[in-house]
Amino acid sequence: MRLLRLLSILLLAACAGCASQPRTEAAAPATRRPLVILVSIDGFRPDYLQRGHTPTLAALAADGVRAKAMQPAFPTLTFPNHYTLVTGLYPDHHGIVNNRFTNPDTGAAFVFKDRYTTADPTWWGGEPIWITAQKQGLRTATMFWPGSDVAISGVRPDHWLYYDGSMSSSERVDHLLHWIDLPAAQRAQFYTLYFDAVDHASHSHGPPSPQVDAALAEVDDALGRLVAGLRARGLYDDTDLVIVSDHGGATTSKALRTYLDDVVPLADIKVGNYGVLATVTPLPGKQASVEQALLKPHPHMTCWRKSQVPARLHYGSNPRLPPILCLAAEGGIITEHAYENQGGHTSVGEHGYDNIDPKMQALFIARGPDFRRGLVVPGFPNVDVYPLLAHLLRIQPAPNDGDFAAVAPLLR
Incomplete structure:
Protein backbone atom coordinates (compact mmCIF):
# COMPACT_ATOMS: atom_id res chain seq x y z
CA MET A 1 0.00 0.00 0.00
CA ARG A 2 2.83 2.41 0.82
CA LEU A 3 4.39 1.61 -2.58
CA LEU A 4 1.07 2.30 -4.34
CA ARG A 5 0.67 5.63 -2.50
CA LEU A 6 4.22 6.62 -3.49
CA LEU A 7 3.58 5.76 -7.15
CA SER A 8 0.33 7.75 -7.07
CA ILE A 9 2.09 10.81 -5.66
CA LEU A 10 4.83 10.59 -8.29
CA LEU A 11 2.33 10.25 -11.12
CA LEU A 12 0.31 13.22 -9.92
CA ALA A 13 3.46 15.35 -9.63
CA ALA A 14 4.59 14.36 -13.11
CA CYS A 15 1.20 15.14 -14.63
CA ALA A 16 1.08 18.53 -12.90
CA GLY A 17 4.52 19.43 -14.22
CA CYS A 18 3.83 18.57 -17.87
CA ALA A 19 0.26 19.84 -18.15
CA SER A 20 0.49 23.26 -16.54
CA GLN A 21 0.12 26.08 -19.11
CA PRO A 22 -1.25 29.62 -18.74
CA ARG A 23 -4.80 30.25 -19.84
CA THR A 24 -5.88 32.90 -22.27
CA GLU A 25 -8.72 35.12 -21.09
CA ALA A 26 -9.49 37.15 -24.22
CA ALA A 27 -9.57 34.49 -26.94
CA ALA A 28 -10.44 31.18 -25.29
CA PRO A 29 -11.07 31.40 -21.54
CA ALA A 30 -12.07 27.74 -21.23
CA THR A 31 -8.98 26.24 -22.90
CA ALA A 250 18.72 27.68 -57.93
CA THR A 251 21.77 26.18 -59.61
CA THR A 252 24.23 28.78 -60.90
CA SER A 253 25.96 28.68 -64.29
CA LYS A 254 29.11 30.42 -65.45
CA ALA A 255 27.42 31.01 -68.81
CA LEU A 256 24.90 33.27 -67.07
CA ARG A 257 27.41 35.48 -65.24
CA THR A 258 27.51 39.21 -65.84
CA TYR A 259 30.86 40.96 -65.39
CA LEU A 260 30.11 44.48 -64.28
CA ASP A 261 33.44 45.76 -65.60
CA ASP A 262 32.34 44.69 -69.10
CA VAL A 263 29.31 46.96 -68.76
CA VAL A 264 30.59 50.08 -67.00
CA PRO A 265 34.06 51.34 -65.92
CA LEU A 266 34.51 50.35 -62.28
CA ALA A 267 36.32 53.64 -61.71
CA ASP A 268 32.98 55.40 -62.31
CA ILE A 269 30.99 53.59 -59.63
CA LYS A 270 30.95 52.43 -56.03
CA VAL A 271 29.65 48.87 -55.71
CA GLY A 272 27.90 48.07 -52.44
CA ASN A 273 27.24 44.42 -53.28
CA TYR A 274 28.08 41.92 -55.97
CA GLY A 275 26.21 38.64 -56.28
CA VAL A 276 22.60 38.03 -57.28
CA LEU A 277 21.53 41.56 -56.35
CA ALA A 278 24.23 44.13 -57.06
CA THR A 279 23.95 47.66 -55.70
CA VAL A 280 25.64 50.57 -57.45
CA THR A 281 26.25 54.25 -56.70
CA PRO A 282 27.57 56.40 -59.59
CA LEU A 283 30.47 58.61 -58.56
CA PRO A 284 30.09 62.40 -58.87
CA GLY A 285 29.81 63.54 -62.46
CA LYS A 286 29.25 59.97 -63.74
CA GLN A 287 25.52 59.50 -63.11
CA ALA A 288 24.38 60.00 -66.71
CA SER A 289 26.98 57.71 -68.29
CA VAL A 290 26.55 55.01 -65.63
CA GLU A 291 22.77 55.03 -65.99
CA GLN A 292 23.08 54.88 -69.77
CA ALA A 293 25.31 51.81 -69.47
CA LEU A 294 23.39 49.95 -66.77
CA LEU A 295 19.74 50.73 -67.45
CA LYS A 296 19.71 49.41 -71.00
CA PRO A 297 18.84 45.73 -71.62
CA HIS A 298 21.43 43.07 -70.74
CA PRO A 299 21.34 39.33 -71.50
CA HIS A 300 21.43 38.08 -67.90
CA MET A 301 20.89 41.18 -65.76
CA THR A 302 18.22 43.82 -65.22
CA CYS A 303 19.00 47.18 -63.62
CA TRP A 304 16.66 49.84 -62.26
CA ARG A 305 16.86 53.20 -60.60
CA LYS A 306 15.68 52.35 -57.11
CA SER A 307 12.65 54.58 -57.58
CA GLN A 308 11.64 52.48 -60.61
CA VAL A 309 11.86 48.98 -59.15
CA PRO A 310 8.60 47.16 -60.06
CA ALA A 311 5.90 47.91 -57.49
CA ARG A 312 5.13 44.20 -57.01
CA LEU A 313 8.54 43.81 -55.32
CA HIS A 314 7.69 46.34 -52.55
CA TYR A 315 11.30 47.49 -52.72
CA GLY A 316 13.17 50.66 -53.50
CA SER A 317 12.02 53.36 -51.09
CA ASN A 318 14.37 52.70 -48.18
CA PRO A 319 17.21 55.25 -47.85
CA ARG A 320 19.66 52.41 -47.16
CA LEU A 321 19.37 51.36 -50.81
CA PRO A 322 21.79 52.98 -53.28
CA PRO A 323 20.57 54.68 -56.47
CA ILE A 324 20.84 51.69 -58.83
CA LEU A 325 19.90 48.05 -58.24
CA CYS A 326 20.90 45.26 -60.63
CA LEU A 327 19.29 41.80 -60.45
CA ALA A 328 20.80 38.71 -62.07
CA ALA A 329 18.63 36.33 -64.08
CA GLU A 330 17.98 32.97 -62.40
CA GLY A 331 21.25 31.05 -62.24
CA GLY A 332 23.30 34.17 -62.89
CA ILE A 333 25.74 36.11 -60.74
CA ILE A 334 26.93 39.70 -61.09
CA THR A 335 30.67 39.88 -60.49
CA GLU A 336 33.90 41.34 -61.88
CA HIS A 337 36.81 39.73 -63.72
CA ALA A 338 39.40 40.54 -61.04
CA TYR A 339 37.43 38.66 -58.38
CA GLU A 340 37.17 35.58 -60.56
CA ASN A 341 40.80 35.77 -61.73
CA GLN A 342 41.94 35.87 -58.10
CA GLY A 343 40.04 32.68 -57.33
CA GLY A 344 37.06 34.31 -55.64
CA HIS A 345 34.40 31.85 -54.49
CA THR A 346 31.12 31.55 -56.37
CA SER A 347 28.39 29.33 -54.96
CA VAL A 348 27.05 26.39 -56.95
CA GLY A 349 23.58 27.19 -55.65
CA GLU A 350 22.18 30.66 -55.03
CA HIS A 351 19.10 32.68 -54.10
CA GLY A 352 18.16 36.35 -54.02
CA TYR A 353 16.46 36.25 -57.43
CA ASP A 354 13.01 37.57 -58.37
CA ASN A 355 10.46 36.45 -55.81
Missing part, protein backbone atom coordinates in the same frame (compact mmCIF):
# COMPACT_ATOMS: atom_id res chain seq x y z
CA ARG A 32 -5.24 26.31 -22.49
CA ARG A 33 -3.23 28.58 -24.76
CA PRO A 34 -1.31 26.32 -27.17
CA LEU A 35 2.44 26.48 -27.36
CA VAL A 36 3.51 28.07 -30.65
CA ILE A 37 6.76 26.93 -32.28
CA LEU A 38 7.94 28.70 -35.45
CA VAL A 39 10.48 26.57 -37.35
CA SER A 40 12.60 27.80 -40.25
CA ILE A 41 14.38 25.44 -42.63
CA ASP A 42 16.68 27.84 -44.48
CA GLY A 43 16.66 27.29 -48.26
CA PHE A 44 13.90 24.64 -48.35
CA ARG A 45 12.05 24.73 -51.67
CA PRO A 46 8.46 23.39 -51.59
CA ASP A 47 9.24 20.81 -54.25
CA TYR A 48 11.87 19.26 -51.94
CA LEU A 49 8.92 17.53 -50.27
CA GLN A 50 8.70 15.31 -53.35
CA ARG A 51 12.27 14.00 -53.03
CA GLY A 52 11.35 11.32 -50.51
CA HIS A 53 13.68 12.32 -47.67
CA THR A 54 11.21 14.14 -45.39
CA PRO A 55 8.65 11.70 -43.94
CA THR A 56 8.14 13.80 -40.79
CA LEU A 57 7.31 16.90 -42.82
CA ALA A 58 5.03 14.85 -45.06
CA ALA A 59 3.16 13.51 -42.01
CA LEU A 60 2.81 17.00 -40.50
CA ALA A 61 1.47 18.33 -43.79
CA ALA A 62 -1.01 15.46 -44.12
CA ASP A 63 -2.29 16.09 -40.58
CA GLY A 64 -2.34 19.87 -40.95
CA VAL A 65 -2.15 22.57 -43.59
CA ARG A 66 0.31 22.95 -46.45
CA ALA A 67 0.63 25.85 -48.88
CA LYS A 68 1.52 24.94 -52.44
CA ALA A 69 4.20 27.59 -52.01
CA MET A 70 4.81 30.68 -49.93
CA GLN A 71 6.15 33.76 -51.68
CA PRO A 72 9.24 35.23 -50.03
CA ALA A 73 9.84 38.94 -49.82
CA PHE A 74 12.31 40.53 -52.23
CA PRO A 75 15.24 40.18 -52.18
CA THR A 76 15.00 36.44 -51.58
CA LEU A 77 17.82 36.45 -49.04
CA THR A 78 18.14 35.04 -45.53
CA PHE A 79 18.22 38.03 -43.19
CA PRO A 80 15.61 40.18 -44.98
CA ASN A 81 13.14 37.29 -45.13
CA HIS A 82 13.63 35.96 -41.62
CA TYR A 83 12.99 39.41 -40.26
CA THR A 84 9.95 39.81 -42.52
CA LEU A 85 8.52 36.54 -41.17
CA VAL A 86 8.62 37.82 -37.57
CA THR A 87 7.60 41.45 -38.21
CA GLY A 88 5.14 41.15 -41.09
CA LEU A 89 6.96 44.03 -42.79
CA TYR A 90 8.59 44.08 -46.21
CA PRO A 91 12.37 44.65 -46.10
CA ASP A 92 11.83 48.17 -47.45
CA HIS A 93 9.85 48.89 -44.28
CA HIS A 94 11.79 47.02 -41.56
CA GLY A 95 15.17 48.16 -42.86
CA ILE A 96 17.06 44.86 -43.27
CA VAL A 97 17.20 45.46 -47.01
CA ASN A 98 19.95 42.97 -47.86
CA ASN A 99 22.41 40.62 -46.20
CA ARG A 100 24.98 43.41 -46.55
CA PHE A 101 24.29 47.13 -46.82
CA THR A 102 25.46 50.53 -45.58
CA ASN A 103 23.89 53.39 -43.69
CA PRO A 104 24.32 56.34 -46.09
CA ASP A 105 24.30 58.85 -43.22
CA THR A 106 27.04 57.26 -41.09
CA GLY A 107 28.88 54.95 -43.48
CA ALA A 108 28.36 52.09 -40.99
CA ALA A 109 28.04 48.64 -42.56
CA PHE A 110 25.61 45.82 -41.81
CA VAL A 111 27.20 42.44 -42.59
CA PHE A 112 24.98 39.46 -41.80
CA LYS A 113 27.86 37.16 -40.78
CA ASP A 114 29.42 39.76 -38.48
CA ARG A 115 27.74 39.79 -35.08
CA TYR A 116 29.41 43.08 -34.15
CA THR A 117 27.81 44.98 -37.03
CA THR A 118 24.37 43.38 -36.72
CA ALA A 119 24.21 43.98 -32.96
CA ASP A 120 23.37 47.67 -33.40
CA PRO A 121 19.60 47.83 -32.70
CA THR A 122 19.14 50.88 -34.91
CA TRP A 123 19.39 48.63 -37.97
CA TRP A 124 16.28 46.68 -36.95
CA GLY A 125 12.96 48.44 -37.56
CA GLY A 126 9.47 47.22 -36.82
CA GLU A 127 8.57 44.99 -33.90
CA PRO A 128 9.45 41.28 -33.98
CA ILE A 129 6.84 38.89 -32.67
CA TRP A 130 8.81 38.05 -29.53
CA ILE A 131 8.63 41.70 -28.43
CA THR A 132 4.93 41.91 -29.35
CA ALA A 133 4.33 38.81 -27.22
CA GLN A 134 6.42 39.96 -24.27
CA LYS A 135 4.64 43.32 -24.18
CA GLN A 136 1.41 41.38 -23.70
CA GLY A 137 2.63 39.17 -20.89
CA LEU A 138 4.00 36.10 -22.69
CA ARG A 139 7.46 34.57 -22.46
CA THR A 140 9.53 33.79 -25.55
CA ALA A 141 12.53 31.66 -26.55
CA THR A 142 14.47 31.84 -29.83
CA MET A 143 16.99 29.43 -31.30
CA PHE A 144 19.29 31.44 -33.65
CA TRP A 145 16.57 33.45 -35.43
CA PRO A 146 18.17 36.45 -37.20
CA GLY A 147 17.71 39.50 -35.00
CA SER A 148 16.85 37.56 -31.84
CA ASP A 149 20.29 38.17 -30.30
CA VAL A 150 19.89 41.96 -30.69
CA ALA A 151 18.40 44.23 -28.02
CA ILE A 152 15.77 45.66 -30.38
CA SER A 153 14.05 48.55 -28.58
CA GLY A 154 16.13 47.43 -25.60
CA VAL A 155 14.42 44.00 -25.53
CA ARG A 156 15.63 40.47 -26.22
CA PRO A 157 13.62 37.23 -25.94
CA ASP A 158 13.45 35.67 -22.47
CA HIS A 159 15.71 32.84 -23.69
CA TRP A 160 18.07 33.16 -26.65
CA LEU A 161 21.48 32.12 -27.93
CA TYR A 162 24.15 33.65 -30.13
CA TYR A 163 24.30 31.82 -33.44
CA ASP A 164 26.60 28.79 -33.37
CA GLY A 165 26.85 27.07 -36.74
CA SER A 166 28.61 24.09 -35.20
CA MET A 167 25.49 23.09 -33.22
CA SER A 168 23.83 20.17 -35.00
CA SER A 169 20.16 20.13 -35.96
CA SER A 170 19.40 17.57 -33.24
CA GLU A 171 21.27 19.59 -30.61
CA ARG A 172 19.17 22.62 -31.47
CA VAL A 173 16.01 20.59 -30.90
CA ASP A 174 17.33 19.27 -27.59
CA HIS A 175 18.06 22.80 -26.40
CA LEU A 176 14.56 23.94 -27.30
CA LEU A 177 13.10 20.96 -25.41
CA HIS A 178 15.29 21.97 -22.45
CA TRP A 179 13.62 25.38 -22.52
CA ILE A 180 10.20 23.69 -22.60
CA ASP A 181 11.22 21.69 -19.51
CA LEU A 182 11.93 24.81 -17.46
CA PRO A 183 9.72 25.50 -14.42
CA ALA A 184 6.37 27.07 -15.26
CA ALA A 185 7.49 30.53 -14.11
CA GLN A 186 10.28 30.52 -16.73
CA ARG A 187 8.69 28.50 -19.52
CA ALA A 188 7.90 30.30 -22.76
CA GLN A 189 4.71 30.20 -24.81
CA PHE A 190 6.40 31.13 -28.10
CA TYR A 191 9.53 29.49 -29.54
CA THR A 192 11.56 29.73 -32.72
CA LEU A 193 13.86 27.08 -34.15
CA TYR A 194 16.29 27.57 -37.04
CA PHE A 195 17.94 24.95 -39.28
CA ASP A 196 20.56 25.91 -41.88
CA ALA A 197 21.87 22.53 -43.15
CA VAL A 198 19.80 22.57 -46.36
CA ASP A 199 20.90 26.07 -47.34
CA HIS A 200 24.57 25.28 -46.70
CA ALA A 201 24.39 22.13 -48.82
CA SER A 202 22.60 23.99 -51.62
CA HIS A 203 25.23 26.73 -51.75
CA SER A 204 28.14 24.29 -51.70
CA HIS A 205 26.81 21.52 -53.95
CA GLY A 206 23.70 22.81 -55.72
CA PRO A 207 19.99 22.09 -55.17
CA PRO A 208 19.92 18.79 -57.13
CA SER A 209 22.86 17.28 -55.20
CA PRO A 210 22.92 14.21 -52.93
CA GLN A 211 24.33 16.50 -50.24
CA VAL A 212 21.04 18.43 -50.24
CA ASP A 213 19.20 15.10 -49.96
CA ALA A 214 21.32 14.26 -46.91
CA ALA A 215 20.61 17.67 -45.38
CA LEU A 216 16.87 17.21 -45.95
CA ALA A 217 17.03 13.88 -44.11
CA GLU A 218 19.05 15.44 -41.27
CA VAL A 219 16.56 18.23 -40.69
CA ASP A 220 13.59 15.90 -41.03
CA ASP A 221 15.13 13.59 -38.41
CA ALA A 222 15.53 16.60 -36.11
CA LEU A 223 11.88 17.53 -36.61
CA GLY A 224 10.97 13.93 -35.78
CA ARG A 225 12.97 14.35 -32.60
CA LEU A 226 10.99 17.50 -31.79
CA VAL A 227 7.66 15.76 -32.41
CA ALA A 228 8.72 12.79 -30.25
CA GLY A 229 9.86 15.17 -27.49
CA LEU A 230 6.53 17.00 -27.53
CA ARG A 231 4.64 13.69 -27.46
CA ALA A 232 6.70 12.44 -24.51
CA ARG A 233 5.80 15.60 -22.59
CA GLY A 234 2.11 15.33 -23.44
CA LEU A 235 2.31 18.59 -25.40
CA TYR A 236 2.08 17.54 -29.04
CA ASP A 237 -1.68 18.07 -29.36
CA ASP A 238 -1.40 21.38 -27.48
CA THR A 239 1.27 22.80 -29.79
CA ASP A 240 0.84 24.80 -32.99
CA LEU A 241 3.84 24.01 -35.19
CA VAL A 242 4.42 26.51 -38.01
CA ILE A 243 7.20 25.36 -40.36
CA VAL A 244 8.49 27.77 -42.99
CA SER A 245 11.51 28.55 -45.10
CA ASP A 246 12.92 31.91 -46.11
CA HIS A 247 13.52 31.20 -49.80
CA GLY A 248 14.39 28.43 -52.24
CA GLY A 249 17.51 27.91 -54.32
CA ILE A 356 8.04 35.20 -58.49
CA ASP A 357 10.65 32.68 -59.65
CA PRO A 358 9.34 29.15 -58.89
CA LYS A 359 12.76 28.11 -57.58
CA MET A 360 12.74 30.93 -55.04
CA GLN A 361 9.44 29.93 -53.43
CA ALA A 362 9.36 29.01 -49.76
CA LEU A 363 7.82 26.30 -47.58
CA PHE A 364 4.74 26.60 -45.37
CA ILE A 365 3.37 23.73 -43.27
CA ALA A 366 1.34 24.11 -40.07
CA ARG A 367 -0.11 21.52 -37.72
CA GLY A 368 -1.80 21.88 -34.33
CA PRO A 369 -5.03 22.51 -32.44
CA ASP A 370 -5.71 25.80 -34.25
CA PHE A 371 -5.25 24.44 -37.77
CA ARG A 372 -7.49 22.53 -40.11
CA ARG A 373 -6.37 19.05 -41.11
CA GLY A 374 -5.48 17.63 -44.51
CA LEU A 375 -5.75 21.00 -46.24
CA VAL A 376 -3.67 22.26 -49.19
CA VAL A 377 -4.00 25.97 -49.96
CA PRO A 378 -2.71 28.29 -52.68
CA GLY A 379 0.42 30.31 -52.04
CA PHE A 380 0.46 33.55 -50.09
CA PRO A 381 3.11 36.20 -49.25
CA ASN A 382 5.27 35.57 -46.21
CA VAL A 383 4.27 38.91 -44.65
CA ASP A 384 1.03 37.12 -43.72
CA VAL A 385 2.84 34.80 -41.30
CA TYR A 386 3.17 37.54 -38.66
CA PRO A 387 -0.57 38.24 -38.21
CA LEU A 388 -1.12 34.47 -38.21
CA LEU A 389 1.37 34.06 -35.35
CA ALA A 390 -0.28 36.89 -33.43
CA HIS A 391 -3.62 35.12 -33.79
CA LEU A 392 -2.17 31.81 -32.57
CA LEU A 393 -0.67 33.56 -29.54
CA ARG A 394 -3.93 35.42 -28.81
CA ILE A 395 -2.16 38.79 -28.90
CA GLN A 396 -2.74 42.08 -30.68
CA PRO A 397 -0.30 42.41 -33.62
CA ALA A 398 1.89 45.45 -34.12
CA PRO A 399 1.42 47.45 -37.35
CA ASN A 400 2.45 45.26 -40.28
CA ASP A 401 2.09 44.67 -44.04
CA GLY A 402 0.40 41.29 -43.67
CA ASP A 403 -3.19 40.30 -44.31
CA PHE A 404 -4.76 38.00 -41.74
CA ALA A 405 -7.74 37.37 -44.04
CA ALA A 406 -5.39 35.59 -46.46
CA VAL A 407 -4.45 32.98 -43.83
CA ALA A 408 -7.71 32.78 -41.86
CA PRO A 409 -8.98 29.86 -44.04
CA LEU A 410 -6.11 27.74 -42.65
CA LEU A 411 -7.69 27.83 -39.20
CA ARG A 412 -10.40 25.79 -37.56
